[in-house]
Amino acid sequence: MYTIDELREMVKAELEKQEYVGDPYSLYEPIIYMLGDGGKRLRPLLALLAYNLYRDDVEKALKPAIGIEIFHNYTLLHDDVMDDATLRRGRLTVHKKWNSNVAILSGDAAAVTAYKYIEYCDDEYLRRGIDGFNQVAMDVCRGQQYDMEFETRDDVTEEEYLTMIYLKTSVLIAGSLRHGALIAGAPEKDYTALYEFGGYLGQAFQLQDDYLDVYGDVGVFGKNIGGDIVTNKKTYMLIKALELADEATKEELRGWFARRDGNPREKIEAVTRVYDRLHIDELALQKINAYLEKSYAVLDEIQVKPEFKEIFMEVIRELIGRKK
Amino acid sequence: MYTIDELREMVKAELEKQEYVGDPYSLYEPIIYMLGDGGKRLRPLLALLAYNLYRDDVEKALKPAIGIEIFHNYTLLHDDVMDDATLRRGRLTVHKKWNSNVAILSGDAAAVTAYKYIEYCDDEYLRRGIDGFNQVAMDVCRGQQYDMEFETRDDVTEEEYLTMIYLKTSVLIAGSLRHGALIAGAPEKDYTALYEFGGYLGQAFQLQDDYLDVYGDVGVFGKNIGGDIVTNKKTYMLIKALELADEATKEELRGWFARRDGNPREKIEAVTRVYDRLHIDELALQKINAYLEKSYAVLDEIQVKPEFKEIFMEVIRELIGRKK
Numbered sequence: 001m002y003t004i005d006e007l008r009e010m011v012k013a014e015l016e017k018q019e020y021v022g023d024p025y026s027l028y029e030p031i032i033y034m035l036g037d038g039g040k041r042l043r044p045l046l047a048l049l050a051y052n053l054y055r056d057d058v059e060k061a062l063k064p065a066i067g068i069e070i071f072h073n074y075t076l077l078h079d080d081v082m083d084d085a086t087l088r089r090g091r092l093t094v095h096k097k098w099n100s101n102v103a104i105l106s107g108d109a110a111a112v113t114a115y116k117y118i119e120y121c122d123d124e125y126l127r128r129g130i131d132g133f134n135q136v137a138m139d140v141c142r143g144q145q146y147d148m149e150f151e152t153r154d155d156v157t158e159e160e161y162l163t164m165i166y167l168k169t170s171v172l173i174a175g176s177l178r179h180g181a182l183i184a185g186a187p188e189k190d191y192t193a194l195y196e197f198g199g200y201l202g203q204a205f206q207l208q209d210d211y212l213d214v215y216g217d218v219g220v221f222g223k224n225i226g227g228d229i230v231t232n233k234k235t236y237m238l239i240k241a242l243e244l245a246d247e248a249t250k251e252e253l254r255g256w257f258a259r260r261d262g263n264p265r266e267k268i269e270a271v272t273r274v275y276d277r278l279h280i281d282e283l284a285l286q287k288i289n290a291y292l293e294k295s296y297a298v299l300d301e302i303q304v305k306p307e308f309k310e311i312f313m314e315v316i317r318e319l320i321g322r323k324k
Numbered sequence: 325m326y327t328i329d330e331l332r333e334m335v336k337a338e339l340e341k342q343e344y345v346g347d348p349y350s351l352y353e354p355i356i357y358m359l360g361d362g363g364k365r366l367r368p369l370l371a372l373l374a375y376n377l378y379r380d381d382v383e384k385a386l387k388p389a390i391g392i393e394i395f396h397n398y399t400l401l402h403d404d405v406m407d408d409a410t411l412r413r414g415r416l417t418v419h420k421k422w423n424s425n426v427a428i429l430s431g432d433a434a435a436v437t438a439y440k441y442i443e444y445c446d447d448e449y450l451r452r453g454i455d456g457f458n459q460v461a462m463d464v465c466r467g468q469q470y471d472m473e474f475e476t477r478d479d480v481t482e483e484e485y486l487t488m489i490y491l492k493t494s495v496l497i498a499g500s501l502r503h504g505a506l507i508a509g510a511p512e513k514d515y516t517a518l519y520e521f522g523g524y525l526g527q528a529f530q531l532q533d534d535y536l537d538v539y540g541d542v543g544v545f546g547k548n549i550g551g552d553i554v555t556n557k558k559t560y561m562l563i564k565a566l567e568l569a570d571e572a573t574k575e576e577l578r579g580w581f582a583r584r585d586g587n588p589r590e591k592i593e594a595v596t597r598v599y600d601r602l603h604i605d606e607l608a609l610q611k612i613n614a615y616l617e618k619s620y621a622v623l624d625e626i627q628v629k630p631e632f633k634e635i636f637m638e639v640i641r642e643l644i645g646r647k648k
Contacts, residue, residue, distance in 0.1 A: 022462070027469040078432060082425040101406040101472060104428060108402060109465040111435060116458045119451070126451055127443070134440045138346070141433040145351040148425060 001052050001308060004045065004315045011044045014062045015069070020113040030094045030106035031113065034073045037089045042319055043176040044069045049312055050180030050194050053304045061183055064129075067117025068176050071133075074110035075140055075172075077103050082148065111137075121183040129182055136175035143168025150234050154242070161239050162203065170202025190302045197302075200295035201316065204288045210235035211284040214272055226268030232257045236287070237280050244278045325376050325632060328369065328639045335368045338386045339393070344437040354418045354430035355437065358397045361413045366643055367500040368393045373636055374504030374518055377628045385507055388453075391441025392500050395457075398434035399464055399496075401427050406472065435461075445507040453506055460499035467492025474558050478566070485563050486527065494526025514626045521626075524619035525640065528612045534559035535608040538596055550592030556581045560611070561604050568602045 002010075015035055021028040044065035051061040079085075080093040081103045087093065095103035118133050119126060146164040150156045178195040186194070213228040214237055228235050242250060253274060256267050275281060299309065326334075339359055345352040368389035375385040403409075404417040405427045411417065419427035442457050443450060470488040474480045502519040510518070537552040538561055552559050566574060577598060580591050599605060623633065 023466065024469055024473065026473065027466060078428055082428060100424075104402055104406060105465060105468055105472070108435070109462060109469075111432070112458055112461045112465065115439065115454070116462075119454060119458075123451060126454075127447060130439070130443060130450075130454060134436055134443075137436045138433060138440075141429060141436065142347065142351060144429055145348055145433075148429070149348065149350065 001311050002048070002058060004318060007045055007048045007052075007058065008041060010059070010062055011041050011048070011066060011069070014066050020070070020116070026102075027106060027109050030077070030098060030102055031070070031073070031110045033097070034077055034094060034106075034110070035070065037091055039069075039073075039089065040319070041069060043072050043172060045315075045319065046173060046176040046198065047180035049315055050177040050186070051184040052180075053190075053302075053308055053312060054181065054184035054186050061180060063117045063120035064179060064183060065176075067114045067120070068172070068179065070110055070117060071114035071137070072172060074107050074114060075144070077107035077110060079144060081107075082144070118179070125183050125185075129179060132175060132178060132182065136171050139167045139171040143171070156234055156239055158236070158239055158243060161234070161236060165206045166199065166203060169206045170199045173202035173205070174198030187303060190304070193298050193302045197295050197298045200291045200298065204291035204295065207236050207284060207288045207291065210237050211281070211288065213237075214275060215281055226264065226272070229268045229271045230264045236284060237275055240280050240283055241275055241278050244280075245274070249274060249278070325635050326372070326382060328373075328642060331369055331372045331376075331382065332365060334383070334386055335365050335372070335390060335393070338390050344394070344440070350426075351430060351433050354401070354422060354426055355394070355397070355434045357421070358401055358418060358434070359394065361415055363393075363397075363413065364643070365393060367396050367496060369639075369643065370497060370500040370522065371504035373639055374501040374510075375508040376504075377514075377626075377632055377636060378505065378508035378510050385504060387441045387444035388503060388507060389500075391438045391444070392496070392503065394434055394441060395438035395461070396496060398431050398438060399468070401431035401434060403468060405431075406468070442503070449507050449509075453503060456499060456502060456506065460495050463491045463495040467495070480558055480563055482560070482563055482567060485558070485560060489530040490523065490527060493530045494523045497526035497529070498522030511627060514628070517622050517625045521619050521622045524615045524622065528615035528619065531560050531608060531612045531615065534561050535605070535612065537561075538599060539605055550588065550596070553592045553595045554588045560608060561599055564604050564607055565599055565602050568604075569598070573598060573602070 018028075018032060021032070047065040047068055048058050048061055051065075052058050055061075076088065077094055080088060081095045081100050084095075085093050086096050091097075093103070094106065115130075115133070119130060121129050143164055143166070146160070147168055150160070150164065174195045175198070177198040178191060181191050181194045210228065213225065213235065216225055227233075228237070232238075238253075241253065245253060253271065256271055259267055296313075299313065302309070304312075342352075342356060345356070371389040371392055372382050372385055375389075376382050379385075400412065401418055404412060405419045405424050408419075409417050410420050417427070418430065439454075439457070443454060445453050467488055467490070470484070471492055474484070474488065498519045499522070501522040502515060505515050505518045534552065537549065537559065540549055551557075552561070556562075562577075565577065569577060577595065580595055583591055620637075623637065626633070628636075
């Protein structure tokens with residue numbers, strides 16, 4: 001099997017070919033900009049890893065893999081407009097660097113590009129590949145719609161939140177693994193198992209993100225701590241706290257939400273103290289571990305050489321495992 | 325062959341099934357709203373007509389046909405946001421009735437829905453169908469990008485304009501005919517000829533739209549006359565006038581462009597007088613007829629029963645031929 005660095009290098013080289021660029025260049029420039037920010041390339045790597053479990057000729061899976069990366073970036077492009085985000089990975093978002101129209105239209109062009117790349121596969125896998133990808137793409141839209149609707153609601157349940165992040169985030173991670181397995185001709189059982197595995201992994205990954213925003217080590221995490229708290233973002237931490245808090249604590253939390261100015265440090269510390277008191281950190285870690293355990297259990301079912309599975313898991317841990 | 329009314333009824337019934345609707349309903353409601361405005365259904369009808377040239381079981385082509393209609397409406401949804409249009413076919417646009425985020429995201433969901441429907445075809449046609457559709461979808465993005473860039477330019481040439489409307493409008497009309505022919509198993513030559521035919525037809529159609537905005541009969545045309553003049557829209561009429569005008573006339577036109585307030589009637593009359601003086605009406609009619617003749621010439625090449633071709637042409641004339 002290839003190492004993660006080798007695969008990452010292949011993804012990088014394939015993206016750098018920019019074979020999708022046509023006329024006018026201005027339509028494609030924001031896509032190049034977006035893809036050039038050095039993301040982790042998690043999704044194409046997962047697709048290639050899944051492919052590599054069954055076949056050695058991973059170069060055959062490179063185009064679909066970067067198609068998935070382009071699809072992911074298209075969703076980010078449109079999400080950034082909808083959230084009116086200013087920065088992404090430390091750089092101006094497309095609609096801030098250019099304008100909203102550029103972000104909408106280049107996003108649309110990126111979506112078509114994604115479809116073009118994803119269909120690079122043997123004919124026998126085409127229908128299933130496109131069907132699967134359509135399902136993933138629609139689920140991502142559904143997740144984003146729920147996410148936007150949750151913003152104005154104060155009564156989002158844990159279950160609703162888990163469904164939302166599943167649709168918005170986990171489904172694409174699951175779909176990346178499934179697509180890699182599909183076009184490698186993996187057995188039916190593995191095709192299903194890798195999708196399920198990716199779904200659980202995605203949930204663990206997103207919940208870990210929520211957890212690390214509060215309890216992460218800024219040096220390792222690479223983001224400012226407390227960003228979600230400052231913006232009142234409805235994370236697992238906040239939803240769980242609102243569920244478990246007594247009336248007085250709820251009032252306290254609502255008081256902090258209402259504060260738009262003032263010292264962010266003070267707000268972060270106060271909300272974190274509420275989380276501490278309610279043991280939200282422990283609950284989150286339990287939930288993350290429960291999802292990871294589920295994911296490992298599903299992985300046990302797939303039918304590849306044990307040593308392959310071992311390498312695969314090691315790489316997954318490296319990709320996903322951001323220390324607190 | 326089916327009559328146009330029968331086909332229109334089938335398209336309507338298929339759209340009314342709303343089989344694409346999922347959770348949350350709020351994501352799909354704007355799509356239903358958009359599709360419920362009683363457009364002409366030109367594109368699905370063209371797809372069904374092309375299919376019907378070769379096969380009788382047009383119900384097999386209904387899903388791809390409405391997929392094309394859904395795709396068309398997705399592009400309108402996003403275009404309306406980009407143009408900040410208030411009305412479409414006499415009703416509030418989606419981003420005015422709801423907001424921009426709703427229009428962006430429901431548009432994205434409509435695009436995925438379109439892909440899902442368009443791929444309803446026998447496996448042997450799938451790759452080519454999806455490839456063709458990707459090409460059309462990308463061309464529409466390219467056309468919209470050119471259109472937006474032309475807004476801030478004063479030196480758009482006739483050739484550039486014709487390329488832009490070809491990409492933005494004609495390619496989808498061409499693609500509708502081609503897709504219908506493809507999934508009916510039409511011979512290679514016809515598949516190509518119908519695309520070419522649709523391209524010329526689309527050009528004639530769009531140029532006629534430009535012409536009728538100035539010289540149309542308001543009762544028949546169904547739009548207010550002079551709308552393009554009031555908004556300084558870069559139509560064939562205006563581009564041709566700027567090309568042919570002497571310096572004094574150009575100054576006169578620019579003077580009218582600069583007028584944002586005042587009596588629109590006065591502006592429309594003055595600009596129309598300039599067009600009259602430069603015989604833009606005749607030039608436009610010549611251009612429209614040239615495209616129509618080209619389209620008929622291509623149609624002569626397709627290999628179907630002559631009586632089928634005759635019915636087909638009659639329907640096309642009925643669909644396209646809006647009297648002045």
